Amino acid sequence: MKIRVKLFSILREYVPDYNPQKGVEADLSDGATVSELLSHLGIPVSEAPVVTCNGLVLHRGDTIQKESAIEIFQSVAGG
């Protein structure tokens, strides 16, 4: 399945020529998990990535649904 992903913060540096308007398309197998998506994009856990879908934070083991609009941030605290 093809999933459209938008990246934020320095995570954009993991995709060469990243286009902020379009995001990046990830071609994943059906039932792929959040962890697999991060591996696919080459984003290491050390960057504290947070994956959201429709504004809800997903956990590492959650499956990515078909046609999801995914956004990935670095973990933040308030200020």
Add this chain to the structure above:
Amino acid sequence: MRFIRIEMSSQEVRVEPVPARYQGVGGRGLISLYINEHVPPACNPLGPENTLLFAPGLLGGTHLVNTSRMAVGAKSPLTGTIKESNAGGTFGDSAGRLGITAIIIEGCAPPGQSWLLRVDVDGKARLVSADEYKGMRTYALTEALYKAYGSQNSIMCIGPAGEQMLAAASIQSTDTKGRPCRAAGRGGLGAVMGSKGLKAIILDSRGRTTDAIMNQEEFEKAAGDFARAVRNSPFSSSVLPKFGTAGLVAPVNSMGGFPSYNATKGVFDGWEKISGEHIAELIAKRGGRTGHQGCSKCIIQCSNEFVDAGGKYVTSSLQYETIWSMGGMTGIDDLDTIARLDFLCDDLGVDTMSTGVGVAVAMDSGYKSFGDGKAAIDMVEEIAEGTELGRVLGNGPEAVGRYLSHSRVPVVKGQSISGYDPRAMQGNAVTYATSPMGADHTAGNVLAEYFTGRLDPLKTEGQVEASRRHQIMMAVVDSIGLCVLASHVLSTAEGGEAFVKAVNAKLGIDLELNSLADMGIRILKAELDFNHKAGFTNKDDRLPRFFYEEPLAPHNTVVQISDEDMDRTFEF
């Protein structure tokens, strides 16, 4: 280790030793304990019975990184509660290095008088007439003061808003470049300073008499470990230096929790244009700066210098909360306008958050239209002009709502919420409602719980406990002088351990990290006690009705925390 006590009616200046019961606490802790003991809770905040205190953190002036915050406190004319507000820049570090435990400003100067307090490198304090500086905006004021006293000074000062004693007036603080772009913004402490006839405090920044550290070697080691923990966190080592706190715009909008158009929506239509990513790109293109170190001994360096299309300086330290209040809340998506509004508020000495929310309330009432940048700028300029509307706006969002007969006013105890909608973040609903400070962005922000996936922001489970934990922790953080942006490392093993070791080494004691909570609880109890004596009850620990009644898109939720649960927050 000394108190500098000033009686403004007689201009008497006294330097005193610090009583035993105030030792071992600093910053907010010291201020709250002192106010609860000495300030009549029913006093007029703008009258002679209120006391204004300035206190660096317990570890201010030491080598611990990110620990140069300056706490300021009094009874607030905006909320009527006890209030601590803290500011960055260089003032806290300079105060610590002069061995100042607190500056205590009592009484009021006779009407019409204006004074500045000067503390020189030997710690000698004197009041000097500030008549020639009356009415000055803060940028011109600090420029004149640096000319008169030299560049090696730290300044905290008020602008025209504080001199007019407006309830949302701030106290501005100079950053490493001497610009008054940092603020003790919340709660109208600028008005208290103005009511006392004090225009500015100037501290020599070359002090070398920091309070003794009991175990120097242990302290240096802990400080090194703490710095490493800050560097190991992606938030403090990547997000903040590159994007500043503006890096929060994208994630908070993604969560549907960015209060927009006077908190009628949770996502702002133009959010990508005001995101940290876009700001960094624009600043780079125009030759401004990101990754700017605004505060002493900071290794996060989240500040910025925003310039116009011609490369000319507009403002510095353009932060998330200002972008939220002057952008999301008002519907303005033009960064040049938002930056100009940030500068204006700093220059006039008024809280960007309260002012942006006030403008948003005015727009929501139909007074002006959402997104009208020119109208927003004109309204803020009216504060300096002292027009009727200017005075209303400078007195905070509740005053604006009353003046325009508009009831959607997002405040608790008179102070506006911050850039996290309580309907999309139930834990922040608890903090806004229950904090002794009124609705507040640093008193106990539980955002990190959501981003780590520990808590679901839309459900009630765990929110009260999380708010309690964060409020306790922040009382400690504000007493030590640590910046909130470094405080998240306290929840890592490395950071938490290093921090408590630093405190132990300073005081020659042997606490565990979770015993630091006792310090936080003691401080909160003093604040709650003062508020109780000032007439506040649990009925004041509630959000405005619309938060319980108007669902917020896109999640279409309301605040679901029950009154009973709100009232459990301070079951320590």
